[in-house]
Amino acid sequence: MTVYLFIILGVFAILSALMVVFTKNPIHSILYLVLTFFAIAGEYVLLNAQFLAIVNIIVYAGAIMVLFLFVVMLLNLNKETEPHKSILRQLIAVIAAGILLIVLVGSLKGADTMTIKPFAQNTGYIENLGQVLFKDFLLPFEVSAILFLAAMVGAVMLGKKDIK
Amino acid sequence: MTLSLFIIYKAVLVILVFLISLVIAMYSTYAERKVAAFMQDRIGPNRAGPFGLLQPVADGVKMFMKEEIIPQVSNKFLFILGPSVAMFTSCITGAVIPWGTSLHIAGHDFALQVTDINIGILYVMAVTSIGVYGIMIGGWASNNKYSLLGALRASSQMISYEVAMGLAIIALVMTTGTLSLKGIAAAQTGWHWNIVYQPLGFLIFIICAFAETNRTPFDLPESDSELIGGYHTEYSSMKLGFYLFAEYINMFISSAIMSTLYFGGYNMPFIGRLGLSPNTMAILGVVFLFAKIFFFIFFFMWVRWTIPRFRFDQLMNLGWKILIPLSIFNMAITGFIILVLHK
Incomplete structure (x- = not known):
């Protein structure tokens, strides 16, 4: 039961994280990011880490994303004012993001030697x-x-x- | 306790808390107008029913019957999501408040609290910080400059005062040693109310509570004289009703939180000496808690009809330059006293 819930929340988190990138409207991106944080907080609760879950919501969803929303609303971004990005810049961005992905994967590969008991009592x-x-x-x-x-x-x- | 009994008991408790919040919010609108009338030497609503007691019902029916307008240029989904989020967040905080001790009926122990999570206060903080999304989304989706200004004011105000509120709560947690609201309420038996140990913390907390619920003197997000109606300018019918209603539920819930954190919750001094049965004590505890809550709701109204609203820069100065240093000072003093007394 818990495992299924965990998987559902994980899929939800990944889908909403993808929507952050794919939506055109910056405000919608931020709202999808808030949804992602909620899904991750749900995962924390399933791992018995209520404190981390609630702090994740207070700090990220409740404070940082509100500031993001605040700034984007003040800037009033929309289709007319969106700056045009050249092909070269897009290519550079893709390469930089790819290198970041390699770094993240590389650092996480070494970390799986630790034994973590999921769904254990009192861990968090x-x-x-x-x-x-x-x-x-x-x-x-x-x-x-x-x-x-x-x-x-x-x-x-x-x-x-x-x-x- | 069997599972089915447990589910029925929790369901009944949840529905009761929900209904009580709604009814109290409903009659807060009536009380607000009566208090305003009393302060201004008027009579107040007296047409619908005896003493105008049916006025909230008449207002509710009027809200439902009004024409529903959604601006064409706005984002329809977000426009509807705004008041829904505001209403939802104000309703879910009641789950962690201990309304009383527990009732013993037919060999079972029924705690008068929906759920006792070990981080109760932080849950309340999280829900308050989520509550601002209702106002921000609604204000932005209205596609109106006044609404946007109201939403921006609301978000900056709530973020600023959350910091001072959190710091005041940290000092409280240092004295009580637990984050669970049940534990905090249970620790305040007799005269050991937290207001005695944390007077400065309470002062900071109540000011922040006024700011978080957008009540006068901090009602700048909807200040009608400069922003027409702030974030709910474009709203009509029951969606407007939800925004106004959410404010009254927030007021009720923050009164309950203040009574629980600083004024002993369901405890009353000397009541233990009467030698009453545990069940009578539990029911009396609920009565005491609600008496305290009603006092705080009256206090909210009292302030609203007495003090004029701030200017926005004054509000920010108060939040960042006075309340946050004061609450850090309070935290340091509390830590120092704990260190001296325990060694």
């Missing part, structure tokens, strides 16, 4: 996640926090009206 409970983050991976966790802080300061600097 917030207590266990906290233990892992603050005991086993404390240094990477704090370093990424500093990285976020630096990004925030950078964004504030860019947003300032007069830089002396």
